[in-house]
Amino acid sequence: MKKEQFLEAMNFRHACKIFDETKKIPKEDLEFILETARLSPSSFGMEHWKFLVVQNQELKEKIRPFCWNQPQITTCSDLVIVLAKIEDVKPTNDYVKNMFNRRNLSQENLEKYLELYKNHLSETMSSDEKILEWSARQCYIALGNMMTGAASIGIDSCPIEGFERENIENLLNLDTKEYRLCVIVPFGYRVNPQSEKLRLSICDVVQYL
Template sequence: MEFLDAMQHRFACKRYDENREVSEAQLKMILEYGRLTPTSFGLELWSFHVVRSAEKKKALFHACFDQESVATSAFTVAVMARKAAFANPDGDLVHSRGNRFPDPLNVFIDDYRPYYDYLKQEGRLDCWLKSQGYLAIANMMTGAALMGVQSCAIEGFHEQQVLDVLSLDGNQWQASLLATFGYPAEAERPKIRERLEDLVVFH
């Protein structure tokens, strides 16, 4: 019930109470929810950037088309995904990730390579890497709601400007999804959702 309650009361918060801080322990917990989020093949080809200094928040606010949610947030998390080249099955990063698993590295690579080849051929590698960040943000947002902290997913951003704010190279990183966090300075908005029976198809 607690999870359902958090889902029902989380809402896309557009303006936060700037006088109320989110504790360091809560921030760490939100990041932990992200860290524990599963990734495809367990590769974790991502990083989480926490923007909380006044200066960087202002720059990120502009990179997000001046969305107030970013400017007033206690902090904004940007989930950044690696670019396709880093997912190469013969690359150092994949090897270092693969070496953590119980099976020998070659077993992991033999399993992974055909899927990598398929995604590459379809031109979907960057998209595959980017989409995984959405799961991390979803877990962070629901986890935050369980602690009474509100949030808003932010897809409205200028890619290059986000990279610049975070001092990241666009050949190496791409922005997946951002989310703002804080205590709301606005009333909760009720959920608007389609009925389950209109969404679900059983086969």
């Protein structure tokens, strides 16, 4: 891919406020978007995420009031709810061991990794809220990749943090010891032209040392 094409996708992406309800994302395009999430990097390679895809209109209608009644929720083609892992990523959990074991480590190296993980993350692991913060940071990388990936094939999105976390978790019957709601991202096709891109200049945000 050329630099210009990538920047074109970055400029095409905007926080789309309303989607065309008559247009559905083809299955293979949705799968492409989800694949960009799956391939995203994560701290220690723990893949701290799960992606719920809501296509059912009734469920979208139930979610919308808990998302500040934002029209993106019900007008989109597919609503992706990003969950952050809590229980799995705790050092004592087999999940962590299995994720390291995928690398075919020797017993000695596996133990070293587990020790490093436990020590480095001791503060993070001190509460589920802190684990949520850590897992959420990884989920946002997947979020960014999905939105840019979608834009590269002409699909619009809008990151949504304007929601009532507990109400949505209850609605989805989430076991919040396992997963917490992290962020929501609807995908679809714009109805209105995108607004002007407002950004600080490069010299405002970059400093060479």
